[in-house]
Amino acid sequence: MSDGDKIPYLKVNKLLWRWTRYEGAEGCTVVREARLSMDKGPPCLPKPPEPKLTPSRSTPKPRPPEPLVKFLDDIEKMSGGFSRFKSWLNTREPPKELQLVPRPKQKIEQIVPPFDIQEIPGAMRKEFMPVSAKLMERWFAGELNYGPTDKDVAAEINQKGEHYPPDMYDTTTIKLDWVLKYRRAKDQYDELITTQIRTSRARQALKEILLPYAARPCLDARTECGENLSKLHRQFQFQYVKVGSSLSQKIGELLYADFHNNGVPDDLTGALGSFGIYAAVGYAEFYREGNTRVAEISGIYVYIKDSYDFTDKPGEASQYLGHWSKNGVIVLAYNGAMSYLNEPRLYFSYPVALGNPKVRGNVYYPVHNKDFREWAIRHQRGGDFVIYSDRKLVRIDPPIKVYL
Template identity: 50%
Template structure:
């Protein structure tokens, strides 16, 4: 039997906040709990940002570069240093009230959904903020079905426009700084590309291009387009973890074992895949086999706020200008797929609700969809990282 949830905004309910140094959840319960705020709503009134409309530049394979780019590694170091320094230097938030609040004690500062990227930056989720801002600045673009989303087909039955492809924000070196991602990358290049399913797909793909003693250069054949390379020469993939909503659900369902703490990789990509595509192959004289000499590895992900039909919208936490907290009642409703459970959609106050940032609002996928329908904006898009050439030595023999 579900525990009855308190309905008075004078009663305290438990919540979890993040420790942004140790990346763990901290339980706040009893007198330290939060209070329901039933008389305010998330704002979506803020004017959308200027519409972006730019085609992405093409990625350049690692082996085609003249020298190693060091900017990504330096950026990672600077971000890590800034994270710790900011934590040390950040003072406690001011407790004073504005003149309007002093005049009207019940005045609660509004929080607009477009302020979430700013809150992400305060929680060191820099890439997450960049991608969300790009979504807000996009033209209205979404897929009506899962299959359309996978194929990059939008609500009008047309391919995503060039502006709905991001090839510059996510770098492979940045992704591989996260241990769970590096483990899956290693699993792909060391084992998964050689399993029976991958070998079968390799044979099928290479058979379309077989010519006696010819060498296959897929980058040239693909017109130096990563999207074309993926479409025609991808043959294996491995997945990395889960979305923010899934991590929250895992955290609640696993007796609060701190497995759900969000970081920048979660916020930016959620669950995503590393892909392997053919780079170079050489056919033998009688075209009965080919030698795979190298592969390209990259990340591809759909940045979207899509819910499955018939299911409750996925809970993405309670957000304010200060960041994210988890209210277990709301998370539990999401796990149980019970949108009818009472009181799960209320904002909550942590401390004086009149102080800016102290009221946290429940955010779901549907929050973004509602904003998109209201403003006729919000562009789902496909994210590609840059990609890495991985030589295969000795070459793998693929029988055709």
């Protein structure tokens, strides 16, 4: 294949931390005889806790045999062993021509080394995405659980028409302090607690939430909900801000807006993609001003909530998540791929090779949301789950006054 037939692609330059375009002699080539493997079996499910055994009465030890009985048993064992040894000596060796010699297994040359979908977390770690890798490994290890539509995902209803089981809520992996190390998340967090919690929309939501508690002197959400973050979110969440874009959205920015130096995926992108920072009532006091009941909110809880799922929107093409190999991720340059494949639907359909395709890691495979759903159906595993970070109590000064 000449240099003119090679497809340009984009790869993250880890020194400059931006997309770098490779083309011409450095471009990639289409590999039509390979496809993403899904043959590797899923991880073992966690073992259920073993039931505790109730203490029982000790079983009496068997009495040793009488000396005479033991002596006779030993003689019988010795005679039986000698008889078998004599029989073995008298057995003639079968003719050598009748002995079957197993044929050596014929080695089948593997043209393209396979890449299994479960190897993506390892590739994520090479792209400095350890938290993203941990969450994806959790998904592979889970029981089958997914929302068939966007509405089901939002309502946390799975393929059985049931609410997500308790083990499909992750409240330990994502820490709010880790998220706020990323500038785009910190900016939105500051916007939430300085401006958005005081908007008219937020005050209206607070009024509807707090009205049922107006007869009390005060409200402590932690007392009401304990450590149940899902309950806190359902009962007391009143405002949120959105952060960032998903991996597929970043790739879209890269391809269609030509942002060659932007949209580089980082660990926050891989772990949460586009997510929300939420505010919920933490502490409120109630009192009267004349004939009006007033709620004064002096503390709120701030936390992250996100859905880890691979559900596509109905009627739309499955979201493209890049081309992956054990060495990491690349993205095909839009114009080059279009001119080579000459068919928009095939744009992300084929693996591509960077160099010799027989070298493991040189072939990069297109990955879409639908590939994870196909793996889940095939293996009856793979659990979509809801992510909650830890919650942070933020003091509000001056307090938010809401007239009920």
